[in-house]
Amino acid sequence: MKNDREIKTPDAKLILRKFDSGDKQETQQFCTWCTLFLLGCFLFLCGRLWYLQIYKGAEFKELSKKNSIKYVRLQSYRGNILDRAGRLIAGVEPSFNIGVVLKDVHDVESLIGQLASLLDEPATDVRMRLVAAKNQPSYLPVIVKRDASWEEVARIEARLYRLPGVVVEVAPARQYPYGTVAPHLLGYLGEVSLEQLRSGNFPHAVSGDLVGKSGIELRFEKRLAGKSGYKMLEVDAKGRMIRVLKVQKPQPGQDVQLSINLDLQLAAEDALSGKSGALVALDPNTGQILAMASSPKFDPRIFARGLTQAEWKELNNPLLTPLVNKAIQGQYAPGSTFKVVMADAALQERVVNPYTTFFCNGSFKLGRRRFRCWKRGGHGQTPLYKALVQSCDVYFYNVGLKLGVDKISKYAFGFGLGKKTGIDLPGEKPGFVPTRQWKLRRFKEPWQKGETLNYSIGQGFLLVTPLQLARMIAAVGNGGKLYKPEFILDEPPVLQARVPTSSWTLKNIRRALIGVTEDKHGTARTCRIEGIKVAGKTGTAQVIRQLRRRESESMAWRYQDHALFVAFAPADNPQIAVAVVIEHGGHGGSAAAPVAKAVIERWLKLRSPKPSTIIQRNL
Amino acid sequence: MDKRIFKEIDYILLLSLLLIMTLGFINLWSASVAAGYPFQWKQLQWYVAGTILMVGAMSFDYRELSKYSVHLYIFTVVLLLLVIFIGKSVSGSQRWISLGFFNLQPSELAKLLLAIVISSYFAQEEKEQFGLRDLVKPTLLIAVPFLLIFKQPDLGTALLILIIYGSIVLFARLKWSSFLIILGAGLCAFPLAWKIMRPYQRKRVEIFLNPDADPYGAGWHVIQSKIAVGSGQLFGKGFMKGTQAQLNFLPEVHTDFAFSIWSEEWGFVGAVLLIGAYFVFLLRCLNIAQNTRDRFGSFLAFGITAMIFWQMLINICMVLGLLPVVGIPLPLVSYGGSSVITTLLGTGLILNVRMRRSLFQG
Numbered sequence: 001m002k003n004d005r006e007i008k009t010p011d012a013k014l015i016l017r018k019f020d021s022g023d024k025q026e027t028q029q030f031c032t033w034c035t036l037f038l039l040g041c042f043l044f045l046c047g048r049l050w051y052l053q054i055y056k057g058a059e060f061k062e063l064s065k066k067n068s069i070k071y072v073r074l075q076s077y078r079g080n081i082l083d084r085a086g087r088l089i090a091g092v093e094p095s096f097n098i099g100v101v102l103k104d105v106h107d108v109e110s111l112i113g114q115l116a117s118l119l120d121e122p123a124t125d126v127r128m129r130l131v132a133a134k135n136q137p138s139y140l141p142v143i144v145k146r147d148a149s150w151e152e153v154a155r156i157e158a159r160l161y162r163l164p165g166v167v168v169e170v171a172p173a174r175q176y177p178y179g180t181v182a183p184h185l186l187g188y189l190g191e192v193s194l195e196q197l198r199s200g201n202f203p204h205a206v207s208g209d210l211v212g213k214s215g216i217e218l219r220f221e222k223r224l225a226g227k228s229g230y231k232m233l234e235v236d237a238k239g240r241m242i243r244v245l246k247v248q249k250p251q252p253g254q255d256v257q258l259s260i261n262l263d264l265q266l267a268a269e270d271a272l273s274g275k276s277g278a279l280v281a282l283d284p285n286t287g288q289i290l291a292m293a294s295s296p297k298f299d300p301r302i303f304a305r306g307l308t309q310a311e312w313k314e315l316n317n318p319l320l321t322p323l324v325n326k327a328i329q330g331q332y333a334p335g336s337t338f339k340v341v342m343a344d345a346a347l348q349e350r351v352v353n354p355y356t357t358f359f360c361n362g363s364f365k366l367g368r369r370r371f372r373c374w375k376r377g378g379h380g381q382t383p384l385y386k387a388l389v390q391s392c393d394v395y396f397y398n399v400g401l402k403l404g405v406d407k408i409s410k411y412a413f414g415f416g417l418g419k420k421t422g423i424d425l426p427g428e429k430p431g432f433v434p435t436r437q438w439k440l441r442r443f444k445e446p447w448q449k450g451e452t453l454n455y456s457i458g459q460g461f462l463l464v465t466p467l468q469l470a471r472m473i474a475a476v477g478n479g480g481k482l483y484k485p486e487f488i489l490d491e492p493p494v495l496q497a498r499v500p501t502s503s504w505t506l507k508n509i510r511r512a513l514i515g516v517t518e519d520k521h522g523t524a525r526t527c528r529i530e531g532i533k534v535a536g537k538t539g540t541a542q543v544i545r546q547l548r549r550r551e552s553e554s555m556a557w558r559y560q561d562h563a564l565f566v567a568f569a570p571a572d573n574p575q576i577a578v579a580v581v582i583e584h585g586g587h588g589g590s591a592a593a594p595v596a597k598a599v600i601e602r603w604l605k606l607r608s609p610k611p612s613t614i615i616q617r618n619l
Numbered sequence: 620m621d622k623r624i625f626k627e628i629d630y631i632l633l634l635s636l637l638l639i640m641t642l643g644f645i646n647l648w649s650a651s652v653a654a655g656y657p658f659q660w661k662q663l664q665w666y667v668a669g670t671i672l673m674v675g676a677m678s679f680d681y682r683e684l685s686k687y688s689v690h691l692y693i694f695t696v697v698l699l700l701l702v703i704f705i706g707k708s709v710s711g712s713q714r715w716i717s718l719g720f721f722n723l724q725p726s727e728l729a730k731l732l733l734a735i736v737i738s739s740y741f742a743q744e745e746k747e748q749f750g751l752r753d754l755v756k757p758t759l760l761i762a763v764p765f766l767l768i769f770k771q772p773d774l775g776t777a778l779l780i781l782i783i784y785g786s787i788v789l790f791a792r793l794k795w796s797s798f799l800i801i802l803g804a805g806l807c808a809f810p811l812a813w814k815i816m817r818p819y820q821r822k823r824v825e826i827f828l829n830p831d832a833d834p835y836g837a838g839w840h841v842i843q844s845k846i847a848v849g850s851g852q853l854f855g856k857g858f859m860k861g862t863q864a865q866l867n868f869l870p871e872v873h874t875d876f877a878f879s880i881w882s883e884e885w886g887f888v889g890a891v892l893l894i895g896a897y898f899v900f901l902l903r904c905l906n907i908a909q910n911t912r913d914r915f916g917s918f919l920a921f922g923i924t925a926m927i928f929w930q931m932l933i934n935i936c937m938v939l940g941l942l943p944v945v946g947i948p949l950p951l952v953s954y955g956g957s958s959v960i961t962t963l964l965g966t967g968l969i970l971n972v973r974m975r976r977s978l979f980q981g
Contacts, residue, residue: 023747026792027917031909035902041932042898046891048939052849053887060849064883067846068862236866237843 069245070233073206076226077172079253081186081216083262084290084489089181095173096148098156099141100130104165114163118155119145125308133208143208146305147173173210173304180299182265184325185258185292185425185487187215188300204228210304215325216256216487218426226253257489259288267602268293271595276319277563277582278326278466280485281599284474284568284577286493287483289423291599292467294326319558328421328428331463332581335539335588336391336523337566338412338458340476340509342399343388345411347505351402354508357381360394364453371397371453374540388512389519391538393457400456405447408455409435414500415472416482417464422496423485431468434461459542470579473566475499476509477535477574510535514571517593527567527593529601535574536567536596538588560584565592569600576603627974632903636951636966638896640666642889643952645858646881650873650954653864653880658873658954665956669963676967680975684968685915688739692760695732698725699767706771714771726768726776727957730926731965733764734783738918741791745914751797754788774820775945779929786925787918790908827943840876843868845940848882848890855886873954875946878938893952894935901928904966907973916972923965 052060081090098119105111112130116123126144133142145152153168160166174189189210196202196211204225205211211225212218229250234242268279272295281291302311315323324330346352362378364371373379373393379386387395400408412418418433434455436447454460464472467485475482480501484494513535516522523538541562563585568577578596585591644659644666651658684691698716702725706713715722740757741749761784769777789798813821826841847863850856859865861883864872872880882890901924908920927950934949936942948955950962 024912027790028909030790030792031905031921034905035909038898038901038905038928042894045894045932045935045939048941049848049882049887049890049894052845052939053852053882053890056849057852057887060846061852063846064850064863064868067843067868068866234862234866237868242866 068234068236070235072231072233074229074231074248074250075172075209076228076250077252078174078189079220079224079226080255081224082255082257083260083265084258085262086257087262088177089258089260089262090186091175091177092172093175094170095146095175096153097143097169097171098145098148098152099143099167099169101141101165101167102130102133106164111163111165114159115144115166118159119148119152121145121308125306129306140208141167141169143169144306146171146210147301174301176300178262178266180297181262181269182260182292183215183297183300184294184327185215185260186300187212187217187219188298188303189213189217190303191306213303214323214427215425216258219424220256224253224256227251258487259283259290259489260292260487261290261603261606263606264291264599264602265293267291268595268599269295269297271598272582273297275582275585275591275595276321276326277580277585277592277595278330279578279580279595279599280327280466280470281603282470282474282483282485282577284478284574287471287474287486288489288493289485289487290576290603292325292327292487294324294330296320296322298322325425325427326581326583327466328423328425329465330581330583331429331431331465332562332564332583333460333462333541334417334458334464334469335541335562335564336393336458337469337473337537337539337564337579337588338456338462338464339388339391339396340473340513340537340566341411341415341417342396342403342408342456343384343509343512344415344476344499344501344505345403345407346384346399347508348411348500348502349403349407352384352399354384357383358387358395358398360392362394364394364397366397366401366450366453369450371450384508385512385515386521388509388537389515389522391516391523396456397453400452401449403456405434405436405452405455408452409433411500412462414497415475416497416499417462417468417472421465421467421471421485423467423487425487428467429465431465432461432463458539466579466581469564469566469581470577473537473568473579474574474577475501476506476513477568477571477577479503480506510571513537513567517567523587523589524565524567524593526589527565527597527600529569529597529604532569532604533571534567534569534597534600535571536565536593538593539564539566540586540588543584557584560586563588563591565589565596567593567596567600569604575607576600625974627977628970629903629907629973632900632907632966632970632973635896635900635903639893639900639951642881642893642896643877646877646884646952647873647954649859649861649884650864650877650880652859653861653867653869654873656873661956662954662959665959666963668956669960672960673963673967673970676964677971677974679971681919681968681971682913682915682975684735684919685739685742688736691732692736695725695729695736695764696767698723699729699764701725702771703767712771712773714773721956724955724957726771726773727955727961729764729768730776730780730783731923731961733761733780734787734922734926734965735919735968737761737784737787738922739915741787742915742918744791748792748794749788749797750794751800754793754797757784757788772817772820773946774816775933775947778945779926779933779947782929783922783926786929787922790918790921790925823943823945827940840870840944841940843870844876844879844938847876847879848939851883851886851890853887855882855884855889858884860884874948875934875944875953876938877953878935878949881952882938897931901931904969907969907976911972911976913972913975916975920969920972923969926965927962 077092080088083089112123112126116126129144130142190213192202192205192209192211202211212221229248231244232246234245236242264281268291272279272293275295278294282289298315360373360379360382362373362376379390379392382392382395412433418431420428420430439447451460480499481495482497484496514533516536517524517528517534524536527534527536543561544559563582565580565588568574578599580592580595582591647659647662701716707715707717714724765777765780847869861880863869863883864880869876869879904924908917911917930947930950933947937944948958
């Protein structure tokens, strides 16, 4: 059998084993199957290629682009905030942010511990910031410390090789060359919140950006923020840049120049330091705000950096309310400063003339109730001049009764009280002017005459903001014009209304208001300034109504009266109008007037052709 | 030597081979730029050396080989043993022997040598059908080099040798019952194999089953390869313009993932062209196996065809995300001297079989 199939070939003595015919057929068949299998594999691979490259091709193309193209956002520099002389109040400088790329972190807990000790912060704060960023892509750095100090950066940089995932970034940050100036007016920056992003009012912002949270920073966010740019980079698998594909330069934000005078502002803040209260200084002829201070101040930088628990607690102190801009958000009973409005109403409505006197024996009887004058012994025969200079309550009780609540409210509204002034800042409060109808509606009771008496001396339901007071007193100085308070230097003045008054009436009031500071018995002798005449009016607003004022001096700070003072100067040609409220400061004359004086003096010094005379006097 | 044999050269086969090498060279050019080392020139040297060896492999009567099958087997085992003693270790695997000018990868050569040995064995064993008992001896023969390669470790090549062996056994006609028993035993042995596998090998299988579980770690290769291939779309991104490969998102572009960069840069059209070239080549090889009357020649041609075919199929399936990542090169396209020379030597032997087909006509 075997030999049949073995043949010898001529060129080699090799054995050739041929297949049996049956064998061969089987093999041929097997090879046919193999051919079919091969073709099947070919079609299968082509099918798979078609699926990946054609059917899913566009999808994979996107993925490959995402792989290799990275956008780096180029943050725009925020616009500067300048004072009226062009001095930089809030600028921008590069700062260091310390961030964590969570993707590259092996052991988050130990990193939190290390960072906390390096940055000298509680570990819980660091953890909170990392947790807060849970939703953002893990390759983006989460900022754990903004505006880090040189020492902190140095400490981190020195250990960077042992802190995988930690990055130090350079980012523009607000800097305040003169320290913390007018933080309430300027507002502060903070990381944009989810609500803000959703609101659509911050189209330029992305998660992690700093945006205005209050004040001018918030109101002028769009103008200040500018437009961020981007760099389109081609990167390799390790994230290294290969080349720049495209650069869209960021547009820096526009500057905002304020009508604020930095010197005045600083003087106001100095005078208010250690106190709780507010000051507003206006140019009576334009309505421009020259200074707006609220005390206590806060450091606006800490918000961008991220607050610690302790800082947060301090900022939310319910008594001092450092975050509230008391100049536009604090609502106080105007106390005797309201007598300016009362005097105007009395003269305009002709219920008195300048020579009409009322007798003050220290109190006023209405039915069975006695309403006291602040001076126990009384002021005796009191005409308008004396009533304003010595702030006689009894005189104004009489006037109030003659006017009635409706007229008083009409004049209060006329002086711009009880409604927002329209200042272009978020969060302004309207104050409150009561009316007969309101009382009925609110308490289902008719207006009482006793309430009219309280109303007449600026107590009771009446509430005003320091800004309203400043505008009120400015109107007395400028001939009865109510301007929209404006803090942007280039905005033209907007005359909103004219106070119901006449030049004769104002002349009489002004004369008396000069007496307040100049007269021997004036309540604001403390605000007398040599060389110019200051027209002012003090006020002392009771915090607790029932108690007698004398007793209040020995009471706890928070039950003490608010001290108020409004003034303008020079009295005959007013250039500056000031309103001061010192919370729980006691008497307007002793607590509030010196603050106003400091600002007016400062203003004078700036204005005076010979500033030396003022300086000498200060010494 | 009989002059007739030159008329018997399969020119379609040669043309498809040339096409594969040309495309492979173009591709390696781009991959070399991506990898930052001029692999294409070295590869060209291997092409030339391989072609010379291919001509050499055609120039003698292949039946001589049958006589030396025992020697070849011993040579293979010795080479593999040498790897253990004097082998060079690269990233945890000891696979190479340094020859000064050239790092030989004996496991590559072993594929071809064992294909010859097995073909020779079954060509000599004359049976209608093979049963389980007939397989004991060849399986033991194969087990030695298999284990040596498995220990390097080079799971891919070890499995490939088993697959080539299995293909030849099937070609030699295995009893259906035996086939089913082996299949069943193989499935039962799977858990055992899982235990023997090294952790990184297990991980590869796990990643294959679920690549998204660890996209930045072990799943990276599979995901990036699929992205590369897919993003090529119909016409590709253009020569040297494949972002996945050029920006190093793809690993091993010049070796295991060469097809990935090819598909990215030349698209569906290019990929089908290359696969098509392979299939024309393989179909011609299969045709030679089919039409050779000599048992050994037929077995030899089939074994070598199976070797090239399975390498190609496994490599492309791996690149397309259809198989776990195993280190099996794409013949003639992946960079590597041992692989190129093995493939071209094998092709030479197939052509050898074809050329001498006419001798047995009578």
